[in-house]
Amino acid sequence: MKNFNQKIIVITGAGSGMGRYMAIRLAAEGATVLLSDINEEGLNETKSMIEEGKGLCKTYKVDVGDKEQVYAFAASVIAEFKYIDVLINNAGMSIGEATLNEIPLADFEKLINVNMWGVIHHTKAFLDVMLTRPEAAIVNTSSVFGLMGIPSQIPYCVSKFAVRGFTDSLRLELKGTNVAVTCVHPGGIDTNIVSNGIHYKDKEATVAQFKRVVITSADKAAAIIISAIQKKSKRVMVGPDAKLIRFMTQLSPNTVDRVILKRKADFDRKKALNKTT
Template sequence: MKVQNKIVVVTGGGNGMGRELVLALLSRGASVAAVDINASALEETARLAGMNSSNLATYTVNITDRAAVEALPERVISRFGAVDGIINNAGVIQPFVKLKDLDFAAIERVMNVNLFGTLYMTKAFLPHLLARPEAHITNISSMGGFLPVPGQTIYGASKAAVKLLTEGLNSELQGTNVRVTVVFPGAIGTNIAVNSGVMDTLQVKSGEAPPVKILSPDKAARIILDGIESNRYRVLVGSDARLMDAIYRLHPQRAARFILDQMSSLLPQ
């Protein structure tokens, strides 16, 4: 779906890759409904939009609140007249600890935001998308959704669920006007650790390089939008995601061991 002159909803639009998706959509001629739990972050996104801000509306919504999400389509439609696409980008990571040390409050938060938030948004907007001449659903999974990352096991489980949710939806919507894309970012230079409240659990020793190459959020956004405009089934974002996807297909256990070796220095014992 070409995004020019389309109305697209983006969750997590106040920071990082979500903000860059909002700005890139606006630059390509789309109108955007940016959704985030952080009102001040949305205000900054609107400021950065500059001259394009007339085509931007912001909505402070907690996507784990099903009632609030169910009310969102009518709010967006009352502003723009329709909705042509959604990008379910909002997500959080878990504290960087092993499953045995992870409390249920953290587990439930990750699953509620990453899986149920995506599900609530998809269910709420799908009837409106089906009524459009063409429409698109994009769900952001993760490289950790197909490849195990120790210390992020529950995060990975939530993103694996998003993967299968999206792929199943794609199959169900064959023959309709709605296209579906699942996205697998690798390491992206965002503030997800800070925004998830887990920065103190993820520390790189002074002077050490990060274990993987990090892609900038604006480049990630461009790759994702190019995938949407090409109606891609799946989009791998970053050289690390592409490499590990290839390795995992050939030898899953070897790929898992490689990631364990790369991340072991960051994982509390």
């Protein structure tokens, strides 16, 4: 898809981070962006930023983890706009460090509803109208944690591996149709993903340590994802850390395991230092 002018684009989780900056960039290119988020305040801020640039947008308060809300949202979009050209499943949540034994099952289920089922339900709800368009794109947000497993983050890894599996399978199912499918794997991006998450302990120190390791801005990440939509890329690594992780997971999974355990020990040590400073 070379041109977003006059395209109708749904972006979930557009009240913050990468979703916000994709919305601003796509609206500036002439798209009508239909933005959803559970956070109304964040959505309104994004809307004001778009309208300052004279872009066209509409906002919807939707919990992507709630099946009924997702299908009602899609029905109201289709009733008003008849179709959409691009669906960007971006909304997601994180969870603080907790082992499998520590994690409350309700939080595990909530995270899977938001990060995995949100993507699946939006795709099912919009696919038929997207198949009627001359060209269309579905963009699903996985993570580098959809490429490798890490300790104390099982629910997040499960959800992002699931998004990758769903997206890769869907891409093959839709081969030969007008709908391109892209799987997005961000590395560390400077957004509110960690501060917005559920935390069990050391929230401030965890957020501070995350802020120290992120290397790509949300706006730069948005530009990379948009370029991948234009190129109909199957998969996009967002940031140099993501590219390195992908290379390492393909080259030497055993080295990746060793590096993960060492990085986790470093992260914990520096987080402990943050707590005491």
